[in-house]
Amino acid sequence: MTEPNRPDWMLKVEGLGKIHGAPDRRSLHDTGPEHGTSKSRLTGSVVAAWNVSFEVAAGEALGVIGESGSGKSTVMRCIAGDQPATAGSVRLARVGDGATEILDLEPAARRRLRVDELAVVYQDPAEGLDLRVTAGGNVAERLTAAGWRHFGDIRSRASELLSRTEVPLERMDDLVATYSGGMRQRVQLAKALANRPPIVLLDEPTTGLDASVAAGVLDLIRNLLEELGLAAVVVSHDFRVIEMLTTRCIVMHHGRVVESGLTDQLLEDPHHPYSQRLVAAARS
Amino acid sequence: MTLADVLPEASPTPSGGVPTSLPPLLDEHAKREIRRTILTAVAVPGYQVPFGSREMPVARGWGSGGLQVTLAVVGSGDTVKVIDQGDDAGVNAVNLRRLITASTGANESTVPEESTIIQSRHRIPEDELRSDHIVVLQVPVPEPLRGVERDQRELARMHAEADYAKMWVSLYEDKVRNGVITQTTGYPCLVDGRYVIATTPIPRWDIPRLHQAPFLTLFGAGREKRIYAVPPHTDVEPLTFTDVPFEVERTPGATCATCGSDRSFLVEVPAATGSRWVCSDSDWCRRRQKAQGHD
């Protein structure tokens, strides 16, 4: 049952764009897949991403596939607020019933969204965690930011989350700096989920991890996405990750979206020449 | 002004006494600036207001901030008490008191009831203070978040957005590591529900005195160039978890060897054999002792 004013998406992105350098529209004319570059020879600006649009519903995971330089991480960072966007619109269903333009909010307001509306899991756990703080402390940071003040409750919730992300509880009071890469990612997941955000952005969540460690983390992410009914955006160059975690995806190349579709359809029946090359390379 | 003028003990004058007057240490312009800073601080309780800290004839880190605050608010009709670790007779307290009285003509006392301004490096006097008292505290490090963040801009942002999450994490880590929150001096407190302050230099013992106090408390940090304030009747709540009560220092069974008190802040001092406990507030202890007829 949806309330009368609530949209049926949790996250809606329309025409999102990011230009590094002068935001000169002429840069759009000599950049993109047909031109084989994101950098405009005319203006010197880099069109990192342009005209990216998608919606994600609750309980759904959308993949953003591309090689490095495709703009996929740029898109994620613009939505997260780590980078200012040049153009476009981002709306969250729970903020102003989906009518508030997130990109127009003050940095302080956008930071507040990161407490319990929008969580981010970074490729490098050091970006999402304070390595000099314990695993429990990292989770406590999110909880206290949301106003938790009862030590027992904080500890209890942190234990619950860390245990759910399969971090051994006897290591909860160890500094994250002493953890392996895979364990750090699990702590990052626990921290991201601390305040039950409805939307999670995951940027290359298992890249850089050993294969068997990555498999475990991927399993965990998939289970969490299913159980918690999150709306997720998964950014990756790795098709196995996209295949395991997402139902729909978009393909980016030189900053533009070249194709979008159901994940299985994209993997078995890619249409755009670039998508076909990517899939063929992944299959070999 | 020479060193001899400022530190008469170092080079005795022919009469062996101390100079009874010095030229003012702050000009009117400086006083006005510092008063404006103080007014801003009082208007925004707990907010660290930057100010142009002047060169004072005390070294940085020895109370130059507190001194400037006192000099800005004192008048010839005021009576000034200066303590260091609760003791009026410490070398530092004596020097500061002389500087103030000699350069402003104010009176001096060791008794809070007779004073109007109390400058302190480490304690709030045990006596009940009145609404016309001003307590001026000498602060070495005014930034309560210094242990958790180094970047100046980030610190400014954290205070501006009341984003004290990192402070809470450090309290969490402290409790996890040590079973209790161990910070002794400089315990972080929330003022008027808005800004977190460092309560250096006072011990935990004195923190409850700040909450809804009838008197004004001013904090001066000369080296760091900041002044902040707790106006009268303002909430001051030590940061702690709702299930971890804020505790003050207490040694069970300890009483003052001089006056017998068990309800004042006691410090351990060396004695003929080992050590003993005595009141930190030496003047309070002395008066109590006198009232009891001991000598």
Next chain:
Amino acid sequence: MNDLMNAVVDIRDLHKTFVLHTIDGRSIEALRGVDLTVHGGEHVALAGSSGAGKSSLLKCVYRTYLPTAGSVLLTPRVGAAVDLVASSDAELAGLRGREVGYVSQFLRAEPRRGAFDIVTRAGVFRGMPRDEARDAAADALRRLNLDESLWDVHATVLSGGEKQRVNLAAGTISPPRLLLLDEPVSALDPANREAALALIADLTLQGVAVLSVFHDLDAMSRLATRVVLMRDGRIAHQGAPAHVLELLEGVAR
């Protein structure tokens, strides 16, 4: 018999051409105009040599392949008929699982979960309460002779035949209105094959519309209510199993 009121899926003039940009833009026509209707309680088996378009047709219905032209009208349990070809990705994601199911040959992209867990989740995904799904999962796995000792083992370490049975159980629990089966028993030994075929036969009795590909003529003849012979991306013949299979065997000889 061919009462269009009971049609679950109505495929009209379906075309699928692949354009392979990685090989000089060569195009391959997989389907060249297919018309086919499947009703509830029918089991339509697709027959024909490899390359005839059988799997392509299944995948076009499921929309793993995006048809180039034509329509696939699905009549859901509730609501008006919807053209799967024209539906948005989001709509289709919703329809899959509830209304259309696909059992492929391969157990793909499963995290390291046990068989029991996989089948239970499939049931829950289709709207079964968890307890009911657990019971149904146990029933299905037992029925397919998957030993209980294997139920909690990571599915990736199961044999081909064991994986295929897990697939089948997951695909048929709380069955959707239209079920697409792509070689669902190819890796099973005779005993397990029997159990699987019996389970599939039950679906037809339950009124599920089934569209299948079997290379096993025996399975086809036992399960199918109608056999459709495909050749070169088109339907060449369709009719009663015995009739069409005679044709097939004639062609093969």
